[in-house]
Every structure is written in C-alpha cells, then in structure tokens.
Amino acid sequence: MKKLFDQITVGELLDLSAGRFPYNEAVVYPDRNIRYTYRQFQQQCNRIAKSLMALGIKRGEHIALLAPNIPEWVLLQFACGKMGAVLTSVNTNYKVFELEYLLRQSDATTLIFSSGIKDSNYVDMVYELCPELRGSMHGRLNCKRLPMLKNLVFIGDESHPGIFDWQDVLAMGDEITDDELVARQSSLEPDDVINMQYTSGTTGFPKGVMLTHTNLVGNGYSIGKCMGFGPDDRLCIPVPMFHCFGCVLGTLACVSHATTMVMIESFSPVKVLEAVEKERCTALHGVPTMFITELEVLEKQPFNTSTLRTGIMAGSPCPIEVMKAVVEKMCMREIVITYGQTEAAPGITMTRTDDPLELRVSTVGKALDGVEVKIVDPENGEEVPAGVQGEICARGYNVMKGYYKMPEATAAAIDQEGWLHTGDLGIMDENGYLRITGRIKDMIIRGGENIYPREIEEFLYTYPQVKDVQVVGVPSEKYGEEVMAFIQLKAGSRVSVEDIKNYCSGKIARYKIPSYIHFVDGYPTTANGKVQKFKLREMGIKELSRYENVANLV
Incomplete structure (x- = not known):
C-alpha cells in the first residue's frame, strides 16, 4: 500500500480496499436492511460521482450536505473524494440563520439535503432562504440572499418546485462515461482540499476548516491502526457524520482497513445496543453522554455486547468512572480515547489498545504516527519540561490547510513553524502520554x-x-x-x-x-x-x- 500520509486521495483509498476485499461488507444500515460489499459500495460511489459531474460540478467546487447519517451521506463522502468536489458538512441542528451563514461563507454552489430532523424542516428552511426557487428552473437558481447557490438537490420521495430530485440526479450520471470519471479522479492531488468542517461553535462563530485528502486519509488510517482494525472488525457508528468523529474516526478509519461500517441514522441508546447485538459489532464509537445513556439502558434491559472489543470515547472530556464502567459492563476491554480538534483532522493523540487500563482512563494517549506534540507556556510560547502544564501544540500531516477566507484567524491558529495552537491545556509525561487539564478560555x-x-x-x-x-x-x-x-x-x-x-x-x-x-x-x-x-x-x-x-x- 502507498504511503498513506501524502500520496493517496480519498477515492484511491476506497479503490484499494474494494480491490483487496471486494466481498467484505462495507456498509450496513440495520434499520433499512441495506448491505453493501466493498465492491458494491465502490460502484455506488462511482455512480454518484458521475452524477455530480453531470450536474456540472467542477473539481474544488463546494457542495453543502445537510442530512443525518442516511446512506446517501456516506456515499456522497466518497463520491466527492473521487470527483474532487469539496464536501461541506452542515450541522443537522442548524436553523435558517446558521444555514444561510454557512452557505454564504463557504461559497457553496450546491446544497444537497434531506427532509429534516426533529423540529427542523429543511425544505421549509430552503424555501425561506430562496423563495425564488418556486419559479426557477433546475440549475438556474438566482437567489438574492445566496448568489453563489445554483443547485438544490432533495434526498427523499417527494418532489419540490425548483429542486432536483435525488433519483433524477442519479439518472443524469449515465451521461458521464467511466473514462471521464477516471480522468477526473486521476487529476486530483492529495494536497487538494476535499472536505470543509465548520467549527462547532463552543467558543465563537463557526469557521470553515479546510481539510485535504492527506489530512483525512492519514488520520483515518492511523486511528484504525491504533484500534487494530482489520477486515473482520465491525464498527457501530452512531456519532454524526457532519463531524470528524463520524466521517474520519468512523468511516475513513474503516475504509482504510476494509472494516465494516454499521451505521445508526440518529442516536438512540436502544438502537445502538440492538445494532451491536444483531450485527455482532466489535467496536463502538461515542461521546461520553452516549455511553452514559447506553449503560443506563443496560441496567434495565439485557443486550449481548460480548462481541465488542474496542471503540473510541471522545468529543468531550471522558470521565474516568464512565470509562471503567464501559470496560466492565460493555466488554470493551480495548476501548481507547482520541484527543484532537477539527483543525487537526481531528486526531492528535490516542491511547492504544495494549496500553494499561490506568493509562487509558487517565490520559489521552501519545501522538499519532506522523504527528508531533509539544507543550508550551501560553504566555511566552516556550516549550515546557515534562510534567509542567501548558498549551498543547501539534504539527504534522494532519494540520488543516487553514480557515476558509479567514487568513488572520489561520495565522492566529498556526504559527510560522507550522505548529497548530489548540487552545487546550495539558501535561505530558516523560513517555509522551498527555493528560488534558482544561481549555485556556475555560x-x-x-x-x-x-x-x-x-x-x-x-x-x-x-x-x-x-x-x-x-x-x-x-x-x-x-x-x-x-x-x-x-x-x-x-x-x-x-x-x-x-x-x-x-x-x-x-x-x-x-x-x-x-x-x-x-x-x-x-x-x-x-x-x-x-x-x-x-x-x-x-x-x-x-x-x-x-x-x-x-x-x-x-
């Protein structure tokens, strides 16, 4: 296999795994009874990639995707990786104001969306943003509030004025030949931006984090390697795809090692445990609050979690007591913690499955392969000795290309030597294991x-x-x-x-x-x-x- 850190694109990664393990299950949606082998998954992604090309979408153009963890999300992620559009992830909880900001700030020319979730009706939101849709032809939108936006694509059974139907877009892909897709994919460079993630807004207004093939593929590969992933593993993914936890630590970690992705469309502790039992999952991801609710369900209702081996608890500080309970009650004896942030694609450090439990519950591990980590004094920027608290900085293949159209913010985050200043406080021991102590602003x-x-x-x-x-x-x-x-x-x-x-x-x-x-x-x-x-x-x-x-x- 090629050196994954700097010589491979997302599309090539899928092709490698499909070539080596064509009949291994790639994607499973238990609630929909959808099962794709790696070869079938590759074929579906190729079809969608050609459909996007038929829409006229060029390499480097921005496509916004607003949907929960539906099958089309995973397919679009790798389809974009093959034809070179920048997949711009949209937080599923966004309302009209936030959606308008993201679409305008990202210069998205295409919005692909589903019907909505909970109290959010995405169709209504789109018409509120672009009332001109009702009288416009497909692909010829002239939206006053969003002048860059030209294509609206709806994933669902209904039809809406001025909006492409998903099935119609898929049919358009027949106009593009296999050779044309191969030529497009071959033109892509590992250093191209292929994904844009917007910061979660815990500390301010969202910024568009530009992530390259190299950022994402290298991080996904390293994450999977740390968990010991292989073709026999089956990862349950209930975390949202619009965030790096889902689409890097989840799907890319799996595809890097031909592991099966068992997808949960929207989090429910019961659905997760049902999927783990039914699909005999060997790994499970989640933020601490997810594991807390899963443990609560297990106290009242028995589920067979004996097939579980590993998984990641991340996204927010991981309570030691919760980690211990997951190991003991969910059989996840090799559960690990990943620390990072969106700007690092996202993994910086990680515990390993063979680390002693004490290290896995008290630290966030050591640097991933190809990543450097240092601790500096927040006041003067000087590196501090082991055991001394300071700001965590990271450098390597995983550091973002920058914030989209925000050069000053980029310069504030990444110094002239290429170090990403995380804003997080930590202590590193003499063996390189990192303990998070808080955020500077916290x-x-x-x-x-x-x-x-x-x-x-x-x-x-x-x-x-x-x-x-x-x-x-x-x-x-x-x-x-x-x-x-x-x-x-x-x-x-x-x-x-x-x-x-x-x-x-x-x-x-x-x-x-x-x-x-x-x-x-x-x-x-x-x-x-x-x-x-x-x-x-x-x-x-x-x-x-x-x-x-x-x-x-x-």
Whole structure:
C-alpha cells in the first residue's frame, strides 16, 4: 500500500480496499436492511460521482450536505473524494440563520439535503432562504440572499418546485462515461482540499476548516491502526457524520482497513445496543453522554455486547468512572480515547489498545504516527519540561490547510513553524502520554488562583449519585470569579447542595469547592455532543441574578 500520509486521495483509498476485499461488507444500515460489499459500495460511489459531474460540478467546487447519517451521506463522502468536489458538512441542528451563514461563507454552489430532523424542516428552511426557487428552473437558481447557490438537490420521495430530485440526479450520471470519471479522479492531488468542517461553535462563530485528502486519509488510517482494525472488525457508528468523529474516526478509519461500517441514522441508546447485538459489532464509537445513556439502558434491559472489543470515547472530556464502567459492563476491554480538534483532522493523540487500563482512563494517549506534540507556556510560547502544564501544540500531516477566507484567524491558529495552537491545556509525561487539564478560555481565576474545571469535574464524578457534572466560572465582585457546578444526578437520587459541599470539604482545596451548585436535567450541547460551556456560564449568570441568597441556589 502507498504511503498513506501524502500520496493517496480519498477515492484511491476506497479503490484499494474494494480491490483487496471486494466481498467484505462495507456498509450496513440495520434499520433499512441495506448491505453493501466493498465492491458494491465502490460502484455506488462511482455512480454518484458521475452524477455530480453531470450536474456540472467542477473539481474544488463546494457542495453543502445537510442530512443525518442516511446512506446517501456516506456515499456522497466518497463520491466527492473521487470527483474532487469539496464536501461541506452542515450541522443537522442548524436553523435558517446558521444555514444561510454557512452557505454564504463557504461559497457553496450546491446544497444537497434531506427532509429534516426533529423540529427542523429543511425544505421549509430552503424555501425561506430562496423563495425564488418556486419559479426557477433546475440549475438556474438566482437567489438574492445566496448568489453563489445554483443547485438544490432533495434526498427523499417527494418532489419540490425548483429542486432536483435525488433519483433524477442519479439518472443524469449515465451521461458521464467511466473514462471521464477516471480522468477526473486521476487529476486530483492529495494536497487538494476535499472536505470543509465548520467549527462547532463552543467558543465563537463557526469557521470553515479546510481539510485535504492527506489530512483525512492519514488520520483515518492511523486511528484504525491504533484500534487494530482489520477486515473482520465491525464498527457501530452512531456519532454524526457532519463531524470528524463520524466521517474520519468512523468511516475513513474503516475504509482504510476494509472494516465494516454499521451505521445508526440518529442516536438512540436502544438502537445502538440492538445494532451491536444483531450485527455482532466489535467496536463502538461515542461521546461520553452516549455511553452514559447506553449503560443506563443496560441496567434495565439485557443486550449481548460480548462481541465488542474496542471503540473510541471522545468529543468531550471522558470521565474516568464512565470509562471503567464501559470496560466492565460493555466488554470493551480495548476501548481507547482520541484527543484532537477539527483543525487537526481531528486526531492528535490516542491511547492504544495494549496500553494499561490506568493509562487509558487517565490520559489521552501519545501522538499519532506522523504527528508531533509539544507543550508550551501560553504566555511566552516556550516549550515546557515534562510534567509542567501548558498549551498543547501539534504539527504534522494532519494540520488543516487553514480557515476558509479567514487568513488572520489561520495565522492566529498556526504559527510560522507550522505548529497548530489548540487552545487546550495539558501535561505530558516523560513517555509522551498527555493528560488534558482544561481549555485556556475555560480556566477560572479566583482571587489569583488558577482553577481548572476538569480537575473539579473528575472529583465530583466520584460522588455516587452524580451522573454528570460540568464546571464553569461565574463573575464575582470579591474574587473576580467563583466556581459554579452544574450537576446531573442519577435517576431517583435526592442530594442537597450541602451534601455536595460536605463531600468536597477536606478532599479538595477550599478555593476549588464550588461556591454555587445547580442541579440540572441536561446540558446545552452541540450536535456532536460537546457541552457548550459558554452557554452554561450565561445560564449561571442568569440564575445568580434571580436569587438574593445565591449560596442556597439549587
């Protein structure tokens, strides 16, 4: 196999696996009874690639995709990888304002979308953005609010004025010959941008992260290698495809090693466990909140998870107690943690399946092959010794090409020596294993003391009735900031503010004990499961303003 870090495109990667393991299952949708072998999957991707070419889409043109984890998502990912369009992932929870921003900022010429999810009707959103659609011909849209947008394609059974039907677009692909597709695919370069991911918005307005074939293929291959993936493995993927967790740590990690992708269209702990049992999955991905709800279901309803071996818990800090429970109760003895961010495609470090459990629950592993990691002093940028906290920086094949049309933001994120400054705080030991201690912007400064929310969160997880906890800083006239904990209790638990404070007393430093404690049923999150701490901080400030005696806030 070619050196995957710099000499192969996404389309070539699929062709390699389809050539080596043509009859191995590639994609399975249990709820739809869809099963593609690698050869069938390759053929379907080729067909869609030719259809996109028939629409007139050129190499490097931006295609926005707004849909949950439906079969067309996975097919489009690799079809674009073959014909060179830049697949621009759209968060499925976006509303009209956010969708308009992404389409305009990305210069997307084509939007492919499904009917919607939950309370979001994508068809209505599209007509609100482009009322001109109702009187326009296919491919000749002249949208006042989105002048670059020309093609709208609907995935579904209904027809809509001015919008291409998916089946009609597929039929158009017959106009393109196999040789034309081969020529297009051969013209692509590994350094071409092939995917654009928008930052999740936990710290500000989304930025378009430009990711190349090299970024994605190399990262997917390394991730799969760390998990020991092979043709006999079957990965259950319930995480969203519009995020790197789904379309890199999930699908690309699988295709790199001819592993089977078992897809979940929208997360449900019961559906995940049913799929694991029915399809005899050997691996399962998820963010901590997903695993927490799966463990809750297993307490009430038995599912056979004995085939599970590995998988990734990532997307937000992974509580040690949850990791241990997944190992013990879900048979995932080789579960690993991946740390990174979208700008790193996304993996930077990872634990390995043969690492001792203690390392796999207390660190986020060491650098992936081909990736350098260092810890620097946030104040002066100088590298710090092992065991000293600082900002995590990464350099290698996986670092993004930049933010789309944002050169100043790109320069702020990647220094002149090619180091990506993550904004995350961590400590690296003498063996290269990294422990995350927080984000620079999450750091609480109380009376001159630096407090890192992660440390307090890990401690509060040890309280038997605590299901989940998030810690933020809120303003204080006396100390500058105070610690506020948002605690989610296990079902049926009755716990008071004083119970929590008494538990903390004598076990952690007094200045780290939360001044304010608020019991909640859940947290504001992005669609890929990241808790939006800036929203929790806003909630905390509002709660404090409602109570004169804030010490008794519950």
